[in-house]
Amino acid sequence: MTAVTERVVLLAEDGTPVGTADKADVHTTDTPLHLAFSCWVFDSRGRVLLTRRALGKRTWPGVWTNSFCGHPGPDEDMASAIRRRAMTELGIEVAGVEEVLPEFRYRATDASGLVENEICPVFRAVTLDEVLPNPDEVAEFEWVEPHALVQAVRATPFAFSPWLGWELQAWVGFPRARWS
Numbered sequence: 352m353t354a355v356t357e358r359v360v361l362l363a364e365d366g367t368p369v370g371t372a373d374k375a376d377v378h379t380t381d382t383p384l385h386l387a388f389s390c391w392v393f394d395s396r397g398r399v400l401l402t403r404r405a406l407g408k409r410t411w412p413g414v415w416t417n418s419f420c421g422h423p424g425p426d427e428d429m430a431s432a433i434r435r436r437a438m439t440e441l442g443i444e445v446a447g448v449e450e451v452l453p454e455f456r457y458r459a460t461d462a463s464g465l466v467e468n469e470i471c472p473v474f475r476a477v478t479l480d481e482v483l484p485n486p487d488e489v490a491e492f493e494w495v496e497p498h499a500l501v502q503a504v505r506a507t508p509f510a511f512s513p514w515l516g517w518e519l520q521a522w523v524g525f526p527r528a529r530w531s
Contacts, residue, residue, distance in 0.1 A: 384469070387422050389419075394477070419437060443482055444480055467514070500519075
């Protein structure tokens with residue numbers, strides 16, 4: 352049985368697709384600009400799901416971050432990619448997928464020197480499911496009140512992925528503690 356190779360969409364500086372590459376080969380010390388997404392999942396009580404990246408992850412292992420992120424495949428729409436990654440990483444179905452930061456873009460380098468370089472629209476979604484994390488993706492998870500997350504990021508920004516902080520700043524700003 353042959354393993355399926357996951358492809359990512361490479362982008363020009365203006366966001367135009369210019370090709371694809373094997374996901375395993377993209378994240379290096381000179382990562383090309385590519386398409387991704389970030390999703391924040393809320394429960395029926397308004398809490399947000401945070402995840403701690405698995406220790407075996409290539410970039411930012413063991414770091415707390417938003418609910419999940421991923422890369423749409425070539426010719427895959429964002430909603431389908433989000434539903435696929437929610438199931439793959441967290442074992443959940445998501446509903447009410449809504450784009451909240453359509454033009455979010457970032458470049459960040461982790462402690463090992465590996466680079467993320469993404470045009471990464473940000474979405475929110477809801478789930479009623481029990482989280483069943485994939486241990487290859489998620490070391491642990493926690494449902495938190497939005498105001499508590501804002502306070503934690505303010506107090507210890509180094510404990511979180513850089514994109515989490517930048518997304519919070521762009522989406523809700525500080526000092527607001529709740530967002531919708």
